[in-house]
Amino acid sequence: MNATSQAVKPRALEPDSLWEQLTGGLVRTRYRVQHDHLARSFSLLVDAWHHLMAPKLAGPPADQIELIERRFDALLEADLANVAQGYYPRELLLQLPLSQYLRCIPQVLLEAPRVLMRSQKNRYDELPEALDLSAYPRYYRRNFHWQTDGWLSDHSARMYDMAVEVLFAGTADIMRRMAIPPVIEATRTIERPRILDVACGTGRFLLQLQKALPNAKYFGLDLSPFYLRFASQQLRHVADLSLVSDNAEAMPFADASFDVVTTIFLFHELPRDARRNVAREMFRVLKPGGRLSFCDSAQRHESAEIGAYLERFATIYHEPYYKSYLKDTVEDLLREVGFEIESATAHLVSKVVVARRPE
Ligand SMILES: C[S@@+](CC[C@H](N)C(=O)[O-])C[C@H]1O[C@@H](n2cnc3c(N)ncnc32)[C@H](O)[C@@H]1O
Structure with a gap:
């Protein structure tokens, strides 16, 4: 290295x-x-x-x-x-916390088709509609990694640690x-x-x-x-x-x-x-x-x-x-x-x- x-x-x-x-x-x-x-x-x-x-x-x-x-x-x-x-x-x-991460699996499987669709249609701007996005810089208002809701929901926060750990193979x-x-x-x-x-x-x-x-x-x-x-x-x-x-x-x-x-x-x-x-x-x-x-x-x-x-x-x-x-x-x-x-x-x-x- x-x-x-x-x-x-x-x-x-x-x-x-x-x-x-x-x-x-x-x-x-x-x-x-x-x-x-x-x-x-x-x-x-x-x-x-x-x-x-x-x-x-x-x-x-x-x-x-x-x-x-x-x-x-x-x-x-x-x-x-x-x-x-x-x-x-x-x-x-x-x-x-592997058991906490395992509990996210049903949600991951449910969401996978939507995430795939989002990536194929390049819809990086699918964010929660009720939010006032003007409070955030332009570069921030997007679905980094195609994750649902970008950084802007409780759901995204719950899924994040598991998703990153899987992506980096533990x-x-x-x-x-x-x-x-x-x-x-x-x-x-x-x-x-x-x-x-x-x-x-x-x-x-x-x-x-x-x-x-x-x-x-x-x-x-x-x-x-x-x-x-x-x-x-x-x-x-x-x-x-x-x-x-x-x-x-x-x-x-x-x-x-x-x-x-x-x-x-x-x-x-x-x-x-x-x-x-x-x-x-x-x-x-x-x-x-x-x-x-x-x-x-x-x-x-x-x-x-x-x-x-x-x-x-x-x-x-x-x-x-x-x-x-x-x-x-x-x-x-x-x-x-x-x-x-x-x-x-x-x-x-x-x-x-x-x-x-x-x-
Ligand atoms: C890839 S995550 C890293 C989070 C955490 N440090 C970790 O180790 O997992 C990027 C984080 O940066 C935050 N972020 C992005 N731009 C920011 C900014 N301009 N000011 C403050 N936080 C920002 C996001 O909300 C998100 O939580």
Whole structure:
């Protein structure tokens, strides 16, 4: 894998007791078996779905599939290594709510013909009619990935986590977790860090981050009130959390008010200018010396060898800004607005960029 980095330094750990080594070994085995199975069964579903959506589209080149398999393996090992290094608790390895996801299956089957029809007729503007859409930017008013209601219903919010997990063959949460170690490193000396997750969606990242770092004051911002409503249920046990519905291009937060800003899977859904507006806002609300932990799709810059694999995503799904994102190197755009880049690391089909607002 072509990843750059000055990797985050793990803290020194005490050697594990025999009991811990034993339970750790069992968890490791269960985790590997679970993810190998999930990857195989979800990939079969996704391949069949892609065949229905784009029957004439050739499959990804064999050499790229091999590379993806190697990256998959490396991602699981990185996840296990993060636990071994104490960045997050072992329980996160086996936390996927699979029964909750399975309960969505009847709804998926019912909806599939409509989604297929929508994609074939290119009806990316089928949104709930009763809503006042003028409150949302133009680029946002669409059915990204052809999902029913776009970002704008409770139903969409309920289906989202399952759909993303299936699409990424069970690795969506793992890729999100790769953004946790930089947050832990950045907050080691801060007693009660203030952390903002931009475009927090249904809260999957915050849910995991707060298990790794319970003693923080958390904020989640998202433009969808429906996704935030779902997030507030998922995160109801988090003591110190504020969820705010607003546009990340003009955030309702004071300058220099956060120690860490995170953002996961947002930028590939923004047009070029909006990406810069959001990056500028993240810079503004960070304290000098504060860190950004950014995770989104891999890009051509560091992942050219799987370029054809990534481009297929924009061909099959409604992702109008994805191809321009692939070329718009995140490290450069963050530098443009004033950040210093500390590291950039590819993980399967994603990348994590750690950036610092200079003092
Ligand atoms: C692909 S989802 C990612 C959600 C979440 N971070 C995750 O890990 O699953 C993109 C999210 O970005 C939000 N979003 C898109 N444009 C936005 C904007 N301009 N301001 C705030 N949120 C936005 C959407 O509402 C949606 O929840």
